[in-house]
Amino acid sequence: MKLNKQDILKALETISAPGEGQNMVESGAVTNVITFGDEVVVDITITNPSLQAKKKTEVEILQTIHKLVYEKAKIKVNVKVEAPTKSAPNVIKGKNIPGIQNIVAIASGKGGVGKSTVTANIAVTLAKMGFKVGILDADIYGPSIPIMFDVVNEKPLAVNVEGKSKMKPVENYGVKVLSIGFFTKPDQAVVWRGPMAAKALNQMIFDAAWGELDFLLLDLPPGTGDIHLSIMQSLPITGAVVVSTPQNVALADAKKGVAMFQQESISVPVLGIVENMAYFTPAELPENKYYIFGKQGAKNLAEDLKVPFLGELPLVQSIREAGDVGHPAALQTATPLEQEFEKITQNMVQEVVKRNDNLPPTEAIKITTMAGCSAVKK
Numbered sequence: 021m022k023l024n025k026q027d028i029l030k031a032l033e034t035i036s037a038p039g040e041g042q043n044m045v046e047s048g049a050v051t052n053v054i055t056f057g058d059e060v061v062v063d064i065t066i067t068n069p070s071l072q073a074k075k076k077t078e079v080e081i082l083q084t085i086h087k088l089v090y091e092k093a094k095i096k097v098n099v100k101v102e103a104p105t106k107s108a109p110n111v112i113k114g115k116n117i118p119g120i121q122n123i124v125a126i127a128s129g130k131g132g133v134g135k136s137t138v139t140a141n142i143a144v145t146l147a148k149m150g151f152k153v154g155i156l157d158a159d160i161y162g163p164s165i166p167i168m169f170d171v172v173n174e175k176p177l178a179v180n181v182e183g184k185s186k187m188k189p190v191e192n193y194g195v196k197v198l199s200i201g202f203f204t205k206p207d208q209a210v211v212w213r214g215p216m217a218a219k220a221l222n223q224m225i226f227d228a229a230w231g232e233l234d235f236l237l238l239d240l241p242p243g244t245g246d247i248h249l250s251i252m253q254s255l256p257i258t259g260a261v262v263v264s265t266p267q268n269v270a271l272a273d274a275k276k277g278v279a280m281f282q283q284e285s286i287s288v289p290v291l292g293i294v295e296n297m298a299y300f301t302p303a304e305l306p307e308n309k310y311y312i313f314g315k316q317g318a319k320n321l322a323e324d325l326k327v328p329f330l331g332e333l334p335l336v337q338s339i340r341e342a343g344d345v346g347h348p349a350a351l352q353t354a355t356p357l358e359q360e361f362e363k364i365t366q367n368m369v370q371e372v373v374k375r376n377d378n379l380p381p382t383e384a385i386k387i388t389t390m391a392g393c394s395a396v397k398k
Contacts, residue, residue, distance in 0.1 A: 023057070051064065058090065066099060066102065078097045078099055123255055124368070126237055127248070128273070130265075137296070141361045143155050155198075155238075156239070159239055159242075163200050163201035186227055187227055261291050261292055262281075266318055268317065270313075293321060293322040295317070296332075297333070298335070301336075316332075334360075
C-alpha cells in the first residue's frame with residue numbers, strides 16, 4: 021500500500037502532544053512527514069523533557085497511524101525535545117555522566133531541619149510525575165536515605181557497561197539510590213578525613229550505572245564544608261535547593277548555605293528555599309495552626325535574599341513516621357501532604373526550566389590549595 025502524507029497528518033490531528041492543548045499538527049509539534057510506499061517517517065518536537073513523555077508520544081503516533089491509516093505501515097518516529105536544546109547538556113570538564121539531564125543539590129546550613137526528608141519526598145513526587153529520578157546520598161557521616169526508601173539491607177550489584185564494571189543503584193518507588201550507607205554496617209561510624217570521603221563520593225558518581233535520568237538529586241550533608249566543595253568540584257550542579265525551619269538559628273545557617281552557592285567563584289543558581297516544620301496543626305483542631313518555631317521565617321529569608329520560595333511543610337507526625345518505615349509521605353495519595361510536596365516539586369521543576377532557558381550551564385569548579393587554605397576558582 022502507498023501511504024499518503026495528508027492521511028498521516030489527518031491521523032495525527034487526533035493526538036495532543038504532552039503539555040499542549042492543541043493537536044500535534046495545529047500546535048506545530050509535527051515538523052515533517054515523509055512517506056515512501058508503506059513507510060513513513062514522522063519528525064516531532066515536544067517540550068516535556070521526561071523520557072516517559074518521549075516514549076508515550078512515540079507509542080501514540082505508532083498506534084494511531086496503524087489504527088487510522090494502515091495497520092502494516094512501517095513507521096519511524098524521531099522525537100526531539102525543544103527545551104534541552106536551548107542550553108548545553110551538563111558536561112564536566114574532562115568527565116561527563118551521559119544521560120543525566122539535571123543535577124540538583126538539596127542542602128541545609130543546619131542539621132536536623134528535614135533536608136533528607138524533603139529530598140526523599142521530592143524524588144518520589146518527581147517519579148510520580150513521570151520523570152526518571154536518582155538520589156546520591158552525599159551525607160557521608162549520616163546517611164539516612166536507605167532508611168527512608170526501605171532499602172537498608174540492599175546492596176548495589178555490579179553490572180557490565182561497555183566492558184567496565186559499574187555499580188547498579190538500588191531502586192525503590194521508581195527512584196534509583198546510591199548511598200555510603202549501603203557499604204557500612206548500621207552501627208558503624210564513618211570516621212574518614214575529607215579526601216577519603218571525596219574518593220567514596222566520586223566512586224558513587226562516576227562508577228555507577230545511573231542510566232537515563234531527568235533529575236539526579238544530591239542529598240548534601242549539613243553545613244558548608246569540604247564535602248560540598250568536593251561535590252561541586254566533581255559535578256556541574258544545575259541548581260540548589262536550601263531547606264530550613266523558620267527559627268532564627270536555622271535561618272542564620274540557611275543564609276550561609278545560600279551565600280555559599282552564590283559566591284562568584286562557585287556560581288550555582290539557587291532554585292529556591294523550602295520551609296520545613298512551618299507550623300503544627302493537631303488532629304483534634306484541624307483549623308488551628310501553631311507556629312512553634314516562628315512564623316514564615318524561611319519565606320521572609322527568601323524574599324530578603326531575592327531567591328524563590330518553593331513552599332512550606334507542616335510539622336506532622338505522619339511525615340516522620342513515613343520516613344522511619346521507609347515509605348515517604350508523598351506516596352500517600354489524595355492527602356494534604358501529597359499536595360504540598362507536589363506544589364514544592366512543581367515549583368522546583370519550573371525554576372529548573374527557567375534556569376536552563378536563561379543561564380549557561382554550570383561548570384564544575386576547580387579547587388587548589390594555597391598556604392593551607394582552599395582557594396576556589398572557575
